[in-house]
Amino acid sequence: MSFFERLTGKKSASSAKERLQLVLIHDRVDITPAVLEALKEELLAVISRHVDIDPSSVHVELATEGRSQRLVADIPIKPVARRRAA
Amino acid sequence: MTGKVITITSGKGGVGKTTTVANLAVALAADGKKVVCIDGDIGLRNLDVVMGLENRIVYDIVDIVEGRCKTRQAMIRDKRLPELFLIPAAQTRDKNAVSPSDMVRLCDELRPDVDWILIDSPAGIERGFRNAIAAADKVLIVTNPEMSAVRDADRVVGLLEAEEKNAPSLIVNRLNPSMVKRGDMLSVDDVYDLLRIDVIGIVPEDENVIVASNKGVPLTIEARSKAGLAFRNIARRLNGEQVPFLELESQGLWERLARLAGRK
Ligand SMILES: Nc1ncnc2c1ncn2[C@@H]1O[C@H](COP(=O)(O)OP(=O)(O)OP(=O)(O)O)[C@@H](O)[C@H]1O
Ligand SMILES: [Mg+2]
Numbered sequence: 370m371s372f373f374e375r376l377t378g379k380k381s382a383s384s385a386k387e388r389l390q391l392v393l394i395h396d397r398v399d400i401t402p403a404v405l406e407a408l409k410e411e412l413l414a415v416i417s418r419h420v421d422i423d424p425s426s427v428h429v430e431l432a433t434e435g436r437s438q439r440l441v442a443d444i445p446i447k448p449v450a451r452r453r454a455a
Numbered sequence: 456m457t458g459k460v461i462t463i464t465s466g467k468g469g470v471g472k473t474t475t476v477a478n479l480a481v482a483l484a485a486d487g488k489k490v491v492c493i494d495g496d497i498g499l500r501n502l503d504v505v506m507g508l509e510n511r512i513v514y515d516i517v518d519i520v521e522g523r524c525k526t527r528q529a530m531i532r533d534k535r536l537p538e539l540f541l542i543p544a545a546q547t548r549d550k551n552a553v554s555p556s557d558m559v560r561l562c563d564e565l566r567p568d569v570d571w572i573l574i575d576s577p578a579g580i581e582r583g584f585r586n587a588i589a590a591a592d593k594v595l596i597v598t599n600p601e602m603s604a605v606r607d608a609d610r611v612v613g614l615l616e617a618e619e620k621n622a623p624s625l626i627v628n629r630l631n632p633s634m635v636k637r638g639d640m641l642s643v644d645d646v647y648d649l650l651r652i653d654v655i656g657i658v659p660e661d662e663n664v665i666v667a668s669n670k671g672v673p674l675t676i677e678a679r680s681k682a683g684l685a686f687r688n689i690a691r692r693l694n695g696e697q698v699p700f701l702e703l704e705s706q707g708l709w710e711r712l713a714r715l716a717g718r719k
Pocket of ligand 2: 472473474496501575576577
């Protein structure tokens with residue numbers, strides 16, 4: 370077992386693949402993690418004005434399908450009943 | 456005849472473009488086809504030595520473009536294969552002496568008389584790359600199973616998409632099967648997953664490649680190396696044949712790959 374493997378518990382090829390997956394997404398769409406974070410903040414601000422959501426359970430991320438990328442937002446809405454009780 | 460223009464490019468340097476051009480050219484010409492290779496790497500001429508034709512150069516591509524010679528005069532005929540020609544790059548001149556429209560004009564002039572025109576692109580995504588892809592009917596991207604080569608290949612695929620070129624195909628060169636087995640090299644499956652373009656060839660790491668270029672005899676001429684066989688198979692695929700991939704790794708993976716590539 371190599372030093373790298375002992376350290377990370379991972380084969381170097383699978384770590385290369387994971388790293389490349391992230392690098393390629395950002396190369397392809399030219400959106401930095403910082404931009405993505407800002408976008409998420411603004412998106413949350415707009416949505417919260419109309420719908421009751423829990424910011425900590427929101428996921429906004431770039432996803433790959435074949436050679437195309439999409440922005441995927443998963444924004445759970447707080448249930449109405451709980452909102453009334455609160 | 457209407458010659459088909461195939462451009463071999465990569466993004467990253469040193470991954471095997473020139474080796475690929477020389478070997479595909481020999482394989483196609485050995486099959487009785489008329490083939491012209493164009494060295495598009497102005498200032499870093501190399502295809503001539505890999506093909507063993509360096510002593511025969513009189514005129515080069517810039518001489519053609521600037522009208523100092525007829526196209527035919529700059530076409531060096533191969534010693535062994537009379538239907539194989541090389542148009543060498545200029546070694547000393549300004550990189551910008553050739554433009555994309557010059558390349559289109561040159562290829563249009565050659566097309567009626569040949570079966571294949573293979574263009575050896577320089578590394579990078581600058582002028583030389585633009586020249587090399589300008590006339591391409593089909594682009595082959597060479598990569599190695601290695602981080603930066605794959606990343607740069609992806610950039611090139613993106614640029615070709617933006618230019619609305621036909622979908623390129625991928626050649627994975629210098630694959631080391633035992634490193635893949637050990638989990639220390641990206642497999643062809645991994646590279647395909649990342650780039651998602653059709654795989655047209657898988658060439659193993661093979662010391663015969665260096666021996667061949669020392670001798671100036673592309674290894675597709677001498678039968679028995681694995682890399683030579685891999686290049687010959689790519690040539691057959693360019694001719695539209697369905698050829699299974701070599702068994703360089705475990706059976707299962709290669710069968711899956713063959714299906715992947717066959718599906719297009
Ligand atoms: N399958 C292989 N096995 C072993 N060595 C290889 C293989 N393919 C290429 N090489 C070696 O790698 C080196 C670079 O190859 P080559 O010159 O074809 O790359 P290139 O992409 O044309 O480079 P450049 O970007 O500088 O034009 C050469 O020394 C060549 O012999
Ligand atoms: Mg080269």
